[in-house]
Amino acid sequence: MNTKKQGGLAGVVAGQTAIATVGKEGVGLTYRGYDIHDLAANACFEEVAWLLIYGELPNQDELHNYQQRLISLRHLPSTLCKILELIPATAHPMDVLRTGCSFLGTIEPEAQNHTAQNIADRLLAIFPSMLVYWYQFHQTGKQISTETGEKSIAGHFLHLLLGKAPDETTKRAVDVSLILYAEHEFNASTFAARIATSTASDMYSAICAAIGTLRGNLHGGANEQAMALIERFTSPDAAEQGLRQMLAEKKLVMGFGHRVYSKSDPRSDVIKAWAKRLADEKGDKLLYAVSERIEKLMWDEKALFPNLDFYSASVYYFCGIPTPMFTPVFVFARTAGWTAHILEQRRNNKLIRPDADYIGPAPRKLIPLLNRGPSS
Amino acid sequence: MNTKKQGGLAGVVAGQTAIATVGKEGVGLTYRGYDIHDLAANACFEEVAWLLIYGELPNQDELHNYQQRLISLRHLPSTLCKILELIPATAHPMDVLRTGCSFLGTIEPEAQNHTAQNIADRLLAIFPSMLVYWYQFHQTGKQISTETGEKSIAGHFLHLLLGKAPDETTKRAVDVSLILYAEHEFNASTFAARIATSTASDMYSAICAAIGTLRGNLHGGANEQAMALIERFTSPDAAEQGLRQMLAEKKLVMGFGHRVYSKSDPRSDVIKAWAKRLADEKGDKLLYAVSERIEKLMWDEKALFPNLDFYSASVYYFCGIPTPMFTPVFVFARTAGWTAHILEQRRNNKLIRPDADYIGPAPRKLIPLLNRGPSS
Numbered sequence: 139m140n141t142k143k144q145g146g147l148a149g150v151v152a153g154q155t156a157i158a159t160v161g162k163e164g165v166g167l168t169y170r171g172y173d174i175h176d177l178a179a180n181a182c183f184e185e186v187a188w189l190l191i192y193g194e195l196p197n198q199d200e201l202h203n204y205q206q207r208l209i210s211l212r213h214l215p216s217t218l219c220k221i222l223e224l225i226p227a228t229a230h231p232m233d234v235l236r237t238g239c240s241f242l243g244t245i246e247p248e249a250q251n252h253t254a255q256n257i258a259d260r261l262l263a264i265f266p267s268m269l270v271y272w273y274q275f276h277q278t279g280k281q282i283s284t285e286t287g288e289k290s291i292a293g294h295f296l297h298l299l300l301g302k303a304p305d306e307t308t309k310r311a312v313d314v315s316l317i318l319y320a321e322h323e324f325n326a327s328t329f330a331a332r333i334a335t336s337t338a339s340d341m342y343s344a345i346c347a348a349i350g351t352l353r354g355n356l357h358g359g360a361n362e363q364a365m366a367l368i369e370r371f372t373s374p375d376a377a378e379q380g381l382r383q384m385l386a387e388k389k390l391v392m393g394f395g396h397r398v399y400s401k402s403d404p405r406s407d408v409i410k411a412w413a414k415r416l417a418d419e420k421g422d423k424l425l426y427a428v429s430e431r432i433e434k435l436m437w438d439e440k441a442l443f444p445n446l447d448f449y450s451a452s453v454y455y456f457c458g459i460p461t462p463m464f465t466p467v468f469v470f471a472r473t474a475g476w477t478a479h480i481l482e483q484r485r486n487n488k489l490i491r492p493d494a495d496y497i498g499p500a501p502r503k504l505i506p507l508l509n510r511g512p513s514s
Numbered sequence: 515m516n517t518k519k520q521g522g523l524a525g526v527v528a529g530q531t532a533i534a535t536v537g538k539e540g541v542g543l544t545y546r547g548y549d550i551h552d553l554a555a556n557a558c559f560e561e562v563a564w565l566l567i568y569g570e571l572p573n574q575d576e577l578h579n580y581q582q583r584l585i586s587l588r589h590l591p592s593t594l595c596k597i598l599e600l601i602p603a604t605a606h607p608m609d610v611l612r613t614g615c616s617f618l619g620t621i622e623p624e625a626q627n628h629t630a631q632n633i634a635d636r637l638l639a640i641f642p643s644m645l646v647y648w649y650q651f652h653q654t655g656k657q658i659s660t661e662t663g664e665k666s667i668a669g670h671f672l673h674l675l676l677g678k679a680p681d682e683t684t685k686r687a688v689d690v691s692l693i694l695y696a697e698h699e700f701n702a703s704t705f706a707a708r709i710a711t712s713t714a715s716d717m718y719s720a721i722c723a724a725i726g727t728l729r730g731n732l733h734g735g736a737n738e739q740a741m742a743l744i745e746r747f748t749s750p751d752a753a754e755q756g757l758r759q760m761l762a763e764k765k766l767v768m769g770f771g772h773r774v775y776s777k778s779d780p781r782s783d784v785i786k787a788w789a790k791r792l793a794d795e796k797g798d799k800l801l802y803a804v805s806e807r808i809e810k811l812m813w814d815e816k817a818l819f820p821n822l823d824f825y826s827a828s829v830y831y832f833c834g835i836p837t838p839m840f841t842p843v844f845v846f847a848r849t850a851g852w853t854a855h856i857l858e859q860r861r862n863n864k865l866i867r868p869d870a871d872y873i874g875p876a877p878r879k880l881i882p883l884l885n886r887g888p889s890s
Contacts, residue, residue, distance in 0.1 A: 145529060146712065146864035152523055156874030171875030180880050197886040217600045221617075224593045229620035236722060237616040241597075244605035244613060324870040326713050330723055333706045336522065337730025346612060347706055347723035354713025356865050397867050488522035489732050491773050494700040498532030499547030504556050510573040 148397065152324055152490070153332070157190060157478050160323040161398040167405065169321050170194070178408045183291060183316040184208065187474035190321050191258060191481070205289055211263035212284050212294060214271055215245060219281065222268065227276035231269060231466045232353040236346055238268040243342030254341040254484075258477035261345060265473065266295035269466050273299075291470060292316055300458055307419055308457045311412045312467070315453055318405040318446055319468050321475030323398075327352040331476045335483040336490040348476045349469055355392065358465040358472075364393035365451035365461045367432070373424070374431035381435050393448030394436050405446040413449040416456035425452045524773065528700055528866070529708070533566060533854050536699040537774040543781065545697050546570070554784045559667060559692040560584065563850035566697050567634060567857070581665055587639035588660050588670060590647055591621060595657065598644065603652035607645060607842045608729040612722055614644040619718030630717040630860075634853035637721060641849065642671035645842050649675075667846060668692055676834055683795055684833045687788045688843070691829055694781040694822055695844050697851030699774075703728040707852045711859040712866040724852045725845055731768065734841040734848075740769035741827035741837045743808070749800070750807035757811050769824030770812050781822040789825040792832035801828045 159168045167174040170189050177186055181195075184205050188196040196204060214222070221241050225234055239261065248257060267284035274282045286297040292313035296304035322328070331348040352358035371377035384391060396403055417426035429452055436442045454464050535544045543550040546565050553562055557571075560581050564572040572580060590598070597617050601610055615637065624633060643660040650658045662673040668689040672680035698704070707724040728734035747753035760767060772779055793802035805828055812818045830840050 146866045147526075147528055147868035148864075150523075150526060150528075150868050151871050152526075152868035153521060153870060154873045155870040156872070159872045159874070162872070168877060171878040172880055173877065176880045180882070185883070195880070195883075195886060197888060198883055201883065220600055221597060224596055225617065225620045228623075230623065230716075233616065233620045233623070233718070236719065237613065237620060240609065240613040240616045240722065241601065244601045244609045247604075247606065247609070324868050326709055326865060326867050329866070329868060330706050330709045333702055333709070334723065334727040334730070337702050337727055337733035338735070339726055339728075339730035339733075340606075342609070343612065343726025343729050346616065347710065347726045350715055350719025350723045351710040351713055352715075353719050354710070354715035357713035357715075359714070397865060398869070488524075489702060489773060490522045490705070491702050492523035492526050492528035492700050492705060493774070494529060494531040495527050496532070496535045496538075497530045498535070501544060501549065502547040504548050504552045504571070506556070507561070507571075507574055507577065510571060512573060 147492075152329065153483075154486075155323060155479070155482060156193075157475070157482060158321050158323045161396070161400065167322075174318065174404055175408060178314050178317050178405075181317065183313050183320065183471070183474075186317045186320050187262060190474045190478040191255065207259055208263040208291065209289070209294075211260050212267050212286075214264065214267050214284055215242075217245060218242060218268070219271065222272040223275055223281075225272060229272075230353070231273070231462050232349060232358075232469070234269060234272045235265060235466055235469055236349045236353075238272075239265075239342055239349060240346050243340065243346075248340040248342065254477065254480060257341045258473065261473050262291060262470070265466070265470050266291060266298060269463065270295065270298035273463075295467070295470065296457065296459075299463075304457075307416065311416055311453055312457055312459075314412060315409060315450055315467070316471040318409060319450075319471035321472070321478065326354075326357050327472065328476055328479050332479050332483045333490045335480045336487055338487070341477075341480060344480050345473065345476060348472070352468060352472065353465060358468045360392045360445075361447040361450045361454070361464040361468065362461050364448050365455060365464065367392065368425060368428055368451060369455075371428050374427045377428045377431045378435055381432055382439075385439055391432075391436060391442075393451065394440070394442040394444055396445050399443075399445070402443045403445040406444045406449060409446060409449040409453055410444070413452045413456070416453060420456050422456065425455060523868075528705065529859075530862075531699060531855070531858060532569075533851070533858060534697050534699045537772070537776065543698075550694065550780055551784060554690050554693050554781075557693065559689050559696065559847070559850075562693045562696050563638060566850045566854040567631065583635055584639040584667065585665070585670075587636045588643050588662075590640065590643050590660055591618075593621060594618060594644070595647065598648040599651055599657075601648060605648075606729070607649070607838050608725060608734075608845070610645060610648045611641060611842055611845055612725045612729075614648075615641075615718060615725060616722050619716065619722075624716040624718065630853065630856060633717045634849065637849050638667060638846070641842070641846050642667060642674060645839065646671065646674035649839075671843070671846065672833065672835075675839075680833075683792065687792055687829055688833055688835075690788060691785060691826055691843070692847040694785060695826075695847035697848070697854065702730075702733050703848065704852055704855050708855050708859045709866045711856045712863055714863070717853075717856060720856050721849065721852060724848070728844060728848065729841060734844045736768045736821075737823040737826045737830070737840040737844065738837050740824050741831060741840065743768065744801060744804055744827060745831075747804050750803045753804045753807045754811055757808055758815075761815055767808075767812060767818075769827065770816070770818040770820055772821050775819075775821070778819045779821040782820045782825060785822060785825040785829055786820070789828045789832070792829060796832050798832065801831060 288294040327348040330351040331344040334344040334347040664670040703724040706727040707720040710720040
């Protein structure tokens with residue numbers, strides 16, 4: 139492909155990976171050779187995180203020990219609590235995670251006895267505590283305890299957020315969404331993490347770079363945009379009318395299509411089934427119907443399929459997660475994939491430093507300050 | 515070139531830029547068409563920052579107003595002071611800047627009335643205050659004032675650091691080094707900033723990604739490594755002996771060669787002249803002589819030329835800057851280049867998302883947890 143014409147490194151191979159395949163022949167997703175449908179149906183997120191980071195599925199003992207280790211790493215250091223209290227209530231939740239992660243790097247820095255894998259465990263365990271501590275402090279003034287007794291990351295997060303034990307369906311819905319969001323090859327945030335790693339920088343720098351990159355609406359922020367779209371409409375007909383107008387005005391509709399998948403996003407049918415199940419259980423008569431109508435229209439009019447972000451939005455809504463936390467939940471999941479890529483980059487590192495095509499001014503002589511005229 | 519063989523996107527054009535040319539035909543560096551020698555001899559850093567960010571050199575009024583604006587933006591918000599006090603004395607100074615920048619993004623977020631350009635002004639002005647406040651608080655227990663009355667960023671930084679007005683030679687040496695470090699096309703940290711920007715993320719996220727990427731020893735950290743090398747030797751002869759041993763052991767010598775320049779680094783002769791001048795003025799009999807011997811040996815034995823990082827190390831040493839601050843000073847300068855690239859990326863944005871070459875396991879079926887054997 140012609141890089142210069144396409145831009146954004148589309149179609150350019152930037153390196154090798156043994157972690158995931160995305161959209162070979164336009165379809166499909168595997169993590170370490172396992173199909174995403176198989177993983178979403180038959181594994182839990184912690185199993186998948188282990189698979190991504192260590193390369194093989196854990197056995198019973200390994201999984202049990204891993205879960206116990208993650209539970210033991212959920213507590214917030216007291217100075218981190220102070221930082222979270224100093225971050226204002228108005229902050230973007232992704233900025234809370236980026237800042238919390240960056241600060242953690244100053245009190246628990248990477249070292250020979252605190253490896254990238256140790257830090258990955260810590261971040262996977264602590265991110266939900268970090269986010270909800272900040273949220274509850276500013277919403278209620280309470281300095282919450284981050285002990286929940288929940289076995290899973292999904293359960294821990296929901297328990298802290300809702301202030302009580304979540305039901306099994308809700309917990310599993312979020313758990314599955316974490317599996318689906320855990321890894322996606324050389325996406326922008328992962329590639330940013332690999333670039334930071336390629337200079338021999340530390341684990342926290344790479345994860346901060348990834349969080350900041352995921353934050354944008356053209357990447358992780360898309361699920362929040364999808365929610366904003368869906369909840370705008372009071373009926374499927376109103377949605378159809380609204381969408382037709384958006385398309386006529388050539389507005390970007392978030393949650394559809396994908397840079398790499400050309401035929402469908404294999405994660406979408408999984409999360410859609412969960413959206414349907416939750417809609418039925420919670421007695422929803424609107425959001426799911428609106429979502430389906432938008433999906434149909436986007437296919438009929440633009441031949442665009444929903445990506446993972448589209449039905450994730452209603453799943454998170456039904457689970458009681460506030461919209462500004464959708465992208466942070468993506469962070470909880472993708473931390474596993476980022477870590478796998480950081481470790482892979484380190485094993486066979488070369489500085490990532492592309493060239494540029496210069497289109498600027500020809501060589502010119504500096505005019506002394508006193509002789510420069512008024513600005514143009 | 516064959517990307518797969520070379521790796522790290524070497525020789526791959528990742529996009530267009532009108533900001534700098536690096537090493538066309540293996541030599542030379544221009545910012546917006548102006549040769550780096552012309553800029554280093556005839557401009558101040560603030561002029562160069564304006565040139566990079568706004569595309570043309572400022573006239574007298576513009577430069578004056580810009581300098582006044584930067585002076586007015588040096589103060590630290592009280593909550594940021596608390597954050598800096600909570601970051602331990604043992605922290606890596608780059609982590610201080612990464613965390614401080616990230617936190618600033620939560621209290622002064624990007625918005626329509628607080629643009630990327632406004633944030634660039636603020637960061638250029640505040641980074642030296644941020645670093646030295648943290649440093650002095652932990653070294654002396656004092657909460658320093660960040661008012662210095664110094665006109666330039668170089669002067670402000672040195673004044674805060676040394677606790678008194680720096681002499682003119684020292685000030686200008688650091689000022690010139692900031693010009694040399696200000697911009698360098700699609701280097702790794704700048705490319706990381708462009709990737710974060712390409713997802714439509716905010717200015718702070720892009721700068722945090724860049725700081726974290728610059729931190730590595732294969733990028734910004736190289737000047738600190740060069741210093742550690744130079745100060746290890748007690749004479750030029752000892753340096754020659756030590757270097758020969760390192761080369762025999764195939765150890766990496768930092769501060770030599772460059773990914774893009776093949777014949778010389780055009781910034782090196784400028785900074786070397788300043789190293790010589792400072793060595794003479796400060797009565798140095800060792801560091802400069804050791805540096806020259808290392809340079810000669812690297813050329814004779816490996817045909818490698820010094821890059822900017824090599825003689826920057828002794829310049830900063832002669833100016834009284836502690837080694838762990840060398841890479842942060844690089845941040846003070848490169849914030850100008852990063853900003854120029856962030857604005858350029860936004861003007862013609864496309865998500866940066868490369869492909870990967872999959873070398874992992876073939877498709878395989880998940881074995882139920884209970885049936886998995888002991889780990890291999």
